[in-house]
Amino acid sequence: MDKRVAIIGGGVAGLGAALSLDRYGIESIIIEKSPNLGGKVTGYAQLFPDFKDGKALVAELIDKARRSPRIKVLTNASIRTMARQDGRFELAMTSGDAVCADAVILTCGFEVFDARKQGEYGYGVYPNVITAPELELFLDPEGPTKGKLLRPSDGQPAQRVAIVFCVGSRNKRLGNPYCSRICCSYSTKQAIEIMERHPDANVTCFYMDIRTYGRGFEEMYQYAQELGVKYVRGRVSECSALPNGDIQVRAENTLMCRPVQGAFDVVSLSVGMAPCSDGAQIAAWLGLELDPYGFFQAKDDYLSPYETHQEGVFLAGSISGLKPIRDCLSDGFSAGGEVALYLQRLHQGRG
The missing domain is CATH 3.50.50.60 (FAD/NAD(P)-binding domain)
Structure with a gap:
């Protein structure tokens, strides 16, 4: 033809x-x-x-x-x-x-959600709050840090990492009530990469619900937990910077019905997808x-x-x-x- x-x-x-x-x-x-x-x-x-x-x-x-x-x-x-x-x-x-x-x-x-639209997380204000695509660059052996996870503020190794799920997704206030479908799995993959390279790292994922579907996805989630990745069910209410550059994360643990907070070297925002x-x-x-x-x-x-x-x-x-x-x-x-x-x-x- x-x-x-x-x-x-x-x-x-x-x-x-x-x-x-x-x-x-x-x-x-x-x-x-x-x-x-x-x-x-x-x-x-x-x-x-x-x-x-x-x-x-x-x-x-x-x-x-x-x-x-x-x-x-x-x-x-x-x-x-x-x-x-x-x-x-x-x-x-x-x-x-x-x-x-x-x-x-x-x-x-698709377009990547602009994390600045959720100002409570401090993206664009605090250098140690990054997005999942930026974390991917840190984990890339061919990236700017040759695969080393470093704090953007001072270049020091990041051992305590928080990953915040559903940034820009499942949010009616922002007009994005839908699930982006890949964020839970994408960020779990990143958590595994961190733990495999640094078994003594502290990686905590804050989530609304874990949605891992498809062949091999649930197994990946289970493997992350076996490596020591922590999962806290609860929406993060605020990220703020401490004097030394650490990021303090405040959230509510909805399984235990109590507030939680912690200080991290780096916070990665699992940004969703937009049309x-x-x-x-x-x-x-x-x-x-x-x-x-x-x-x-x-x-x-x-x-x-x-x-x-x-x-x-x-x-x-x-x-x-x-x-x-x-x-x-x-x-x-x-x-x-x-x-x-x-x-x-x-x-x-x-x-």
Whole structure:
């Protein structure tokens, strides 16, 4: 078939979609607004629950995509407008370039919640309050500290670490009542990394509920407890800085019905996920529906999870709801197959 598919987003879902289409001999063009492919997974030295090398996974996907003559890539590429004309999609780029496609797969991913919006935790005020993505950089052997967990304020080793779950998720006041689905598991993975490298460390996780689902996730949670990671059920009410730079955490232990507090070298905030920043504009261009929180709605969550109500427009990854990395990659491959079937029907109909 002489068809082309535009894939908006070059993360793992977009790469999976392109590779799936390639198997069917269908040309695709990946449009990525950042300088590099791979999305947020490029910042993960280890994935959960199997601790697979995230950077190696992304490198393998990118290498396969780059070696295919049917997969074109545009990076640093921003879309100025997008519309359907005479059965084809016309994408005008801010660079002045134009892309024409017979179908579109939206794989724009998600945004990380801005922890400054929860001022009670002191992020952006106290240097030793960091976010989970920043903790990931500390744990990365190729990161700025070569895998050493150091206090940002003075560069001293951090032995006492608090991890606060559900920052920006399950919060009606912020307009994010939904669960981000991966934070419990993602932060548990980080706690395990700390304890494996520093068995004498003190790692305490403050949580609302532990939600670890999927093959291997619950086992990872159990392993963390075996290593000595402490779990305290209770929402943290406040983080404040002590004169020596330590962070004092105040919370309520809802299992014991009493307040608790402790001082830590570093506090990591498990920030949740929010809809992609371009979602509303893309939905307006293509006449698509968003749910009350800003995620794209599929045609039917059960029977057509990758299709939209607009013919020729498909979804994959966290653009339609938050999910783990391997689910996003699986989405990409599956959406590619759905698009191949769609283009085949389109080709036969015109023939």
